[in-house]
Amino acid sequence: xxxxxxxxxxxQLSVWRINETYPVSRWSETYLRRxxxxxxxxxxxxxxxxxxxxxARHEALRTHFVVGAAGLCQLVRPAGREVRVExxxxxxxTPAVADAVADELAADRIDPAxxxxxxxxxxxxxxxxxxxxxxxxxxxxxGTGLRRVCAEVVAALGGDDPEGGRWLAQRPxxxxxxxxxxxxxxxxxxxxxxxxxxxALLRDVPPEVFPxxxxxxxxxxxxxxxxxxxxxxxxxxxxxxxxxxxxxxxxLALTAVxxxxxxxxxxxxxxxxxxxxxxxxxxxxxxxxxQYAPLLVDLGPGHVGFADFAEALHSAxxxxxxxxxxxxxxxTDLVRRERGIDLGFDNFFNFMAHDVDxxxxxxxxxxxxxxxxTEPNRQIGPRLDVKVRSGPDLPVVVRTDPRLxxxxxxxxxxxxxxxxxxxxxxxxxxxxxxxxxxxxxxGRGARA
Amino acid sequence: MTGSPWSAEFExxxxxxxxxxxxxxxxRPDDSLADLGLDSMATVGLLVDVEEEFGIALxxxxxxxxxxxxxxxxxxxxxRLRGASR
Numbered sequence: 001x002x003x004x005x006x007x008x009x010x011x012q013l014s015v016w017r018i019n020e021t022y023p024v025s026r027w028s029e030t031y032l033r034r035x036x037x038x039x040x041x042x043x044x045x046x047x048x049x050x051x052x053x054x055x056a057r058h059e060a061l062r063t064h065f066v067v068g069a070a071g072l073c074q075l076v077r078p079a080g081r082e083v084r085v086e087x088x089x090x091x092x093x094t095p096a097v098a099d100a101v102a103d104e105l106a107a108d109r110i111d112p113a114x115x116x117x118x119x120x121x122x123x124x125x126x127x128x129x130x131x132x133x134x135x136x137x138x139x140x141x142x143g144t145g146l147r148r149v150c151a152e153v154v155a156a157l158g159g160d161d162p163e164g165g166r167w168l169a170q171r172p173x174x175x176x177x178x179x180x181x182x183x184x185x186x187x188x189x190x191x192x193x194x195x196x197x198x199x200a201l202l203r204d205v206p207p208e209v210f211p212x213x214x215x216x217x218x219x220x221x222x223x224x225x226x227x228x229x230x231x232x233x234x235x236x237x238x239x240x241x242x243x244x245x246x247x248x249x250x251x252l253a254l255t256a257v258x259x260x261x262x263x264x265x266x267x268x269x270x271x272x273x274x275x276x277x278x279x280x281x282x283x284x285x286x287x288x289x290x291q292y293a294p295l296l297v298d299l300g301p302g303h304v305g306f307a308d309f310a311e312a313l314h315s316a317x318x319x320x321x322x323x324x325x326x327x328x329x330x331x332t333d334l335v336r337r338e339r340g341i342d343l344g345f346d347n348f349f350n351f352m353a354h355d356v357d358x359x360x361x362x363x364x365x366x367x368x369x370x371x372x373x374t375e376p377n378r379q380i381g382p383r384l385d386v387k388v389r390s391g392p393d394l395p396v397v398v399r400t401d402p403r404l405x406x407x408x409x410x411x412x413x414x415x416x417x418x419x420x421x422x423x424x425x426x427x428x429x430x431x432x433x434x435x436x437x438x439x440x441x442x443g444r445g446a447r448a
Numbered sequence: 449m450t451g452s453p454w455s456a457e458f459e460x461x462x463x464x465x466x467x468x469x470x471x472x473x474x475x476r477p478d479d480s481l482a483d484l485g486l487d488s489m490a491t492v493g494l495l496v497d498v499e500e501e502f503g504i505a506l507x508x509x510x511x512x513x514x515x516x517x518x519x520x521x522x523x524x525x526x527x528r529l530r531g532a533s534r
Contacts, residue, residue, distance in 0.1 A: 278492070
């Protein structure tokens, strides 16, 4: 039985097309995971009821995705159908244990045509619920959507989650309705404007720079390392204050320099993640809204100051994000017609650290970050992937194809980030100086 | 809001992106939007919502920090573009 049906939203369609480029055996690497602490004193039955309530509220949690006669579509099933919830007894129940349970939940591929793309596990200790682990297929929700699911479950149990409580009091928006809006009226105008943006991008970008051939997904192997630096977090705020741009723009500009050195070209295209959660009705929808937004970077003359370079990038970034919601099939057709190859993305940059405040004057401190090797949760995907996370030690995670950037150079690159944030915070530096410093760090030739 | 040099619709959209601005506080033309909580990502949302609300499209030259520095600066661009589109 079907409650409602619709084409996929632009965000869902993007995820589907990306999944098509991955081997089916590796789809579970793309699933999102989150854990939530359950309020003390609740029972397993109460948790199950809260999960059922939240699944009834959000159609994404009870949707199948199929290829029908009219193409890809989402089939919303009535509330009340069974959702996978496991009850797992452990002693003690810790976040690390919950992560391990989440990994087990994610181990088996979710068939989007046959199974709802969400799995829950209630971790109990002495039969008392302690933590909730949730795994979602990216078709169902992005990080914001998953956060809402967990927050609403906690709030439904009477837990202390003010945001969950506010969301629970709202009538939630649904992906079927978003899909309808995207394909009519103002949605069509935005989609056409996004297509214009892509046409302009293809006019401005040399073919050898973008699009890049899709990374081969039959050759797994990624290495990863993380920079943790409380001094880096402090210096990032100082650098933003010193240059007049945001902390995100400081790290974006440094990543643009690093990418140019790593790939050996002064003109590169970075892939940003456009969250597409603007104001209005769809801001907190449980669905997948992220789409890739390409950003053309031209390092330009080496004498340009970092602050001017970062400011110019900021304007270009606004343009990229503005066109971040688009019909990926229309864009793919455009790229095939214009460039004769399939659309592919690389050189990812995702800034998720929204807890760095640039508004207050701070004095830079010596860089004292630590670089640690980590185990990537994906063995395929972009050859260069930079993520900046929230936290007191400003984690910068870089995952690379070792054929592009082997582990010793990867570690050196992260050390370079820590040093250069300090450098930008303490004085004028040019793009050329940053490039040459990065090249030296990575053992590459300096720029002429 | 009486006496504002901009439309009520503009103020409604803008206030949605200023988490540090009290709901009853007056929005002044030269207020710093960054100081009122408009960060980098929120600027994108404000840009999209302003364009949708007024049926306009900001040109590349308008996508600068100066445009989003204050209510007056942003309204100047919005008012110019909506006047051109009439």
